[in-house]
Amino acid sequence: MNNIVVNKELAPKIKLFDIYAPEVAAKAKPGNFVILRIDEKGERFPLTIAGIDSSSGTLRLVFNEVGKSTKKLGNLLEGDEVLDLVGPLGNASEIDDFGNVLCVGGGVLVAPLHFIASALHRTGNKVITIIGARNKNLLIFEDELKSVSDELYVTTDDGSKGYSGLDFVKEILDQKNINRAVAMGPVAMLKAVCEITKPYNIKTMVALTPIMLDGTGMCGGCRVSVDGQTKFSCVDGPEFDGHQVDWELLSSRMRTYSTEERISSLFYEVLGEERLRIGSD
Ligand SMILES: Cc1cc2nc3c(=O)[nH]c(=O)nc-3n(C[C@H](O)[C@H](O)[C@H](O)COP(=O)(O)OP(=O)(O)OC[C@H]3O[C@@H](n4cnc5c(N)ncnc54)[C@H](O)[C@@H]3O)c2cc1C
């Protein structure tokens, strides 16, 4: 049912899939995510919707092959099927006429940021975008974001393209009257963006990516603390006011299973799925 229609490698270990899922595509909005299960023995894991094509009934996912499930997904070919795809989940990003909006994206989440930035641009906002990656070879969606941004800045951790780091963002905030910011990317980047925007009193919405299981608010796996209150990222988020997020709690909860994740990924890489199944039977 959920066939892979397009499978493209955008950069090393970064894949773009267009998947046939007409019912999800018909309802999906920027900021929503889906939860996938590749096969009967697979775990459920979330990916953010990076775009939709309602005429072909497909939705776009862009993902990093970091562990067992994402590597398994990346090994599927065009025509292959994903067993379950549940969505759209989470609250859509707030799209309104805010004025000047700063959009900041890091790593693979630059792709779903494009879905949000496009909607903000269409709504009449002036969109100032910053995209970043560890190095220039891992930068994605630069042209796509350029086409929906009034200004686009590039930053890389190693300085191989554009700026190095995020210090230059202060100059942008000093020069422009930014009314709102939205950021998607690794936790360290989200936290750094919030530290920069806070003294300017710019509301900064951040898309959090804690560990998720059911995606329906039942398991508590995605618990985060925002403004001292417990929230479930899957149903209350995934976007929250970044100036109120408890970043230490989020980072430590995301490391909960790092040993198991490393072992599982190593087994998958070295022994392959069949040996894993024999071992667990
Ligand atoms: C709402 C939401 C939306 C997401 N959208 C995307 C997306 O569009 N594209 C994408 O590539 N990834 C996205 N993620 C992260 C993605 O779900 C994880 O990378 C995936 O579950 C890892 O599964 P795995 O079995 O391959 O690796 P695991 O074995 O689970 O983990 C391997 C490594 O990845 C890290 N990792 C695991 N989970 C996460 C996470 N939630 N965020 C960041 N690092 C993680 C681990 O610390 C570990 O180092 C999203 C997560 C959430 C909660």
Ligand code: FES
């Ligand atoms: S993923 Fe279970 S409560 Fe959010």
